[in-house]
Amino acid sequence: MLNETILHHRRGIGSGLAFVVSGPSGAGKNSVIDRVMQDLPGLSYSVSYTTRPPRPHEVPGRDYHFISHDEFERLITAGELVEHVQYLGDYYGTGQAQIKEVFAHGEDVILNIDVNGAKTLREKGLLRFTVVYVFLATSSLTVLANRLRARGTENEQEIEARLAVATRELAAIPMFDYLVINDELDQAVEELAGIVTAERARIIP
Amino acid sequence: MLNETILHHRRGIGSGLAFVVSGPSGAGKNSVIDRVMQDLPGLSYSVSYTTRPPRPHEVPGRDYHFISHDEFERLITAGELVEHVQYLGDYYGTGQAQIKEVFAHGEDVILNIDVNGAKTLREKGLLRFTVVYVFLATSSLTVLANRLRARGTENEQEIEARLAVATRELAAIPMFDYLVINDELDQAVEELAGIVTAERARIIP
Numbered sequence: 017m018l019n020e021t022i023l024h025h026r027r028g029i030g031s032g033l034a035f036v037v038s039g040p041s042g043a044g045k046n047s048v049i050d051r052v053m054q055d056l057p058g059l060s061y062s063v064s065y066t067t068r069p070p071r072p073h074e075v076p077g078r079d080y081h082f083i084s085h086d087e088f089e090r091l092i093t094a095g096e097l098v099e100h101v102q103y104l105g106d107y108y109g110t111g112q113a114q115i116k117e118v119f120a121h122g123e124d125v126i127l128n129i130d131v132n133g134a135k136t137l138r139e140k141g142l143l144r145f146t147v148v149y150v151f152l153a154t155s156s157l158t159v160l161a162n163r164l165r166a167r168g169t170e171n172e173q174e175i176e177a178r179l180a181v182a183t184r185e186l187a188a189i190p191m192f193d194y195l196v197i198n199d200e201l202d203q204a205v206e207e208l209a210g211i212v213t214a215e216r217a218r219i220i221p
Numbered sequence: 222m223l224n225e226t227i228l229h230h231r232r233g234i235g236s237g238l239a240f241v242v243s244g245p246s247g248a249g250k251n252s253v254i255d256r257v258m259q260d261l262p263g264l265s266y267s268v269s270y271t272t273r274p275p276r277p278h279e280v281p282g283r284d285y286h287f288i289s290h291d292e293f294e295r296l297i298t299a300g301e302l303v304e305h306v307q308y309l310g311d312y313y314g315t316g317q318a319q320i321k322e323v324f325a326h327g328e329d330v331i332l333n334i335d336v337n338g339a340k341t342l343r344e345k346g347l348l349r350f351t352v353v354y355v356f357l358a359t360s361s362l363t364v365l366a367n368r369l370r371a372r373g374t375e376n377e378q379e380i381e382a383r384l385a386v387a388t389r390e391l392a393a394i395p396m397f398d399y400l401v402i403n404d405e406l407d408q409a410v411e412e413l414a415g416i417v418t419a420e421r422a423r424i425i426p
Binding site: 018020021022023025026044103151153155156157161179186189190192193194195196197205206209210211212213214215217218219220221 | 358384401417
């Protein structure tokens with residue numbers, strides 16, 4: 017009896033936790049996610065589908081599954097996506113097969129999902145597992161604008177379009193559980209890692 | 222407008238958060254709390270009152286305010302304590318003046334409170350600020366027994382009494398928000414620090 021474990025009172029690793037990370041384009045979601053996955057055990061990234069072309073340095077199958085419009089619409093029709101959105105003319109979506117595969121391996125899943133996609137998930141409650149909603153942003157849109165310009169992968173007109181979308185996206189913050197500020201990468205990594213660690217230590221009611 | 226901060230959406234540091242850390246005697250609450258306060262900014266410890274004598278290495282005013290039975294009962298009568306309990310014949314209690322002082326300095330407060338005291342706080346909801354309840358324990362009572370024996374500050378009879386109390390205390394775990402396991406100090410520090418960081422990043426509804 018003294019030897020009985022008390023670990024079953026908390027969620028622990030691989031209890032079917034999904035961390036949805038959303039936020040404006042350019043806020044640095046991928047950089048923060050990559051670092052947290054290096055720092056914490058038992059966390060797998062579920063790669064999304066998109067119809068937009070790869071950016072320089074993006075690796076198909078690692079950053080996104082880059083597919084055609086026709087292929088994307090086939091996934092929608094087949095019910096393979098837990099959410100999908102259109103953003104500036106392109107489709108983005110999350111496959112449910114990949115999420116189930118991560119859980120089958122006893123790990124938690126981390127998802128990079130568009131703000132509207134995250135809102136859809138939260139409202140429809142499509143997922144049968146526990147979802148933690150994290151909004152990742154810079155402390156102001158000025159910081160975001162500077163970062164988009166420094167990245168240099170979009171022209172000024174595209175940057176203006178992204179900032180306009182970002183302005184609308186900020187209105188969705190109250191629908192999320194946590195707000196991570198990525199003005200400094202190390203600080204943002206500490207915050208997201210803290211959220212994952214805390215949610216795993218949460219007591220099961 | 223681009224310069225407008227979005228930080229007001231989350232709690233941040235010094236928003237009146239109280240972290241209550243409870244758990245069996247010998248689980249290492251003080252060691253974990255000390256390390257987390259070194260690692261994270263804006264966190265102050267609220268020193269409790271007790272009528273038990275100081276242990277070797279315990280410093281009055283840092284570990285506890287060591288006071289007499291009479292003095293303790295005067296604090297109860299004056300309504301100065303947010304909770305108090307009796308544990309193995311001695312009084313333990315939390316003063317509300319110290320908590321208010323920490324908040325007045327723009328910091329969050331961390332409290333080491335007996336399991337029954339924490340239950341009282343949660344049930345009565347005496348506090349007008351946000352309280353996060355953390356249960357700190359070893360993964361089994363065997364680990365706890367070994368640690369109590371290694372500490373060598375109690376005789377075998379006192380250790381048996383503490384283990385009997387600990388067994389009852391474990392039943393209270395479902396009333397807490399988080400369970401931190403302190404088999405390894407570094408891991409426990411990471412967990413409690415993660416909880417503080419996450420709760421500060423929580424979005425205000």
